Amino acid sequence: MSEALVITSGKGGVGKTTACANLGVALATMGNKVVMVDADIGLRNLDVVMGLENRIVYDLVDVVEGYCRLRQALIKDKRVDGLFLLPAAQTKDKSAVNPDQMKELIAGLKEEHDFVLVDCPAGIEQGFRNAIAGADRAIIVTTPEVAAVRDADRITGLLEASEFDKPELIINRLKPRMVARGDMMDIPDIIDILAIDLLGVVPEDEYIVVSANRGEPAVLVDSSRAGQAYRNIARRIAGEEVPFMDLTEKETIWDRIKRLVRFTQGG
């Protein structure tokens, strides 16, 4: 049985595209046939994060407008078998496609893939409506910030109004130490507001920046904590029960010195 998931957030910059790339790679390495759809027409990024930009010949709009067949526009990933990308058009805008066309497109992709991941643009306008059109499940990405959670709440409402009965949540870029100090929203605070199921928590990881610049998703790197988190989330998406990672970090000697210095200065 195949499934189409839309990855959305409302707010920009919370990590939708990173989540999409990492979950796509993780699901494909588990042996699934996966296609990632970049629905951010006019501001495409997924191809860049995946390091596949230079292979684009046809894009989503070309498919929808009938300039090419669906299969011609799919780009095979260069590292992982069974992973494909349908890139967005860069020189068009969101109005180039409508929700009905997206529904048809996603239905076509579901025929040959186990998972269809749709990378949704920021915002709640036409791009959002297009991205959610063909999806069966919605994953909301947020960061532990008031503005991001506010937008996630708005998106949850819109998704529920569009008959997504159970959107799921990924909390991205959590800094466990800041949470421990009480300087960052904690997981229960966020769940309390949004009241949706938690799919996973991804800790802040500098490697994400490195991986995006290299076009090489973090899940491919064993040492990346964010990569580990995404691998777990992918297993949960596929229906496995995976315990949540322990995100508390051990204090290093260096941290301890810094803390003491700050304490004495503050005192």
Add this chain to the structure above:
Amino acid sequence: MSVVLREVAIVAEKQDVIFRGTKGGLELVLSDAQEFGVLKAKLKDHLKRAEFFFQGSDVVLDTGEASFSLDEILEIQDILAYPYGLKLKRIVHNEDLVAKPDRPRERARDARKPAVVSAPPPASRPAVRPAYSRPAPVLPQTLLYKGTVRSGQDIDYEGNVVIVGDVNPGAEVKATGDIVILGALRGLAHAGAGGNHGVVVASRLEPTQLRIGDVIGRPPEGGPASGREPEVARLKDGMIVIEPLEGTRWEGER
């Protein structure tokens, strides 16, 4: 807002002051045979009667054979602007129509006040998507584009394209002929579109992807960035070949 009143002319006595609705807005024709003071009074009177009918429109002033001084034109502009909110967009002068479209600007140059006279908005950048309205050219036309072509912008031209500036990743330049970029090519260039020959020349050739005719090439994965010298990409035996521009032999090209 512009009022579109085709073929409707509101004619004042003796036709000294005529307002005409055109596609581009209101056209104001002032008689060249009348004294300025009289014209002014008639214009005011005219506007008063029409009042809200014209409000907020853009006005093109046709001065016919008459030449107004800068101060006079400023006065007309004031009359139009207050309290009716009409904007003087452009001034047409009979001579202008024939030979010198820029004449009013020259006039303004000597004046003390800045150029409110004839201010057709400066033609901004060349159209990024030029229309193919001209008849098929015998010789290929060349589009000269100055500026950075940014992500999401595309230039698609029937002919050659010369870009003075960079082409960024995510931008596309497509030409049926050759493409010359005096700057860095980091995005996509497609020369010889619809045919099978054409060259891409760039000061720094670091494209995301190159296309010539129907051949598509991309730089090798993780390969070193191109040198800092100008290079030329063209088709040889059905493959895109990149060579330094210096020392390139052009025999065999069109």
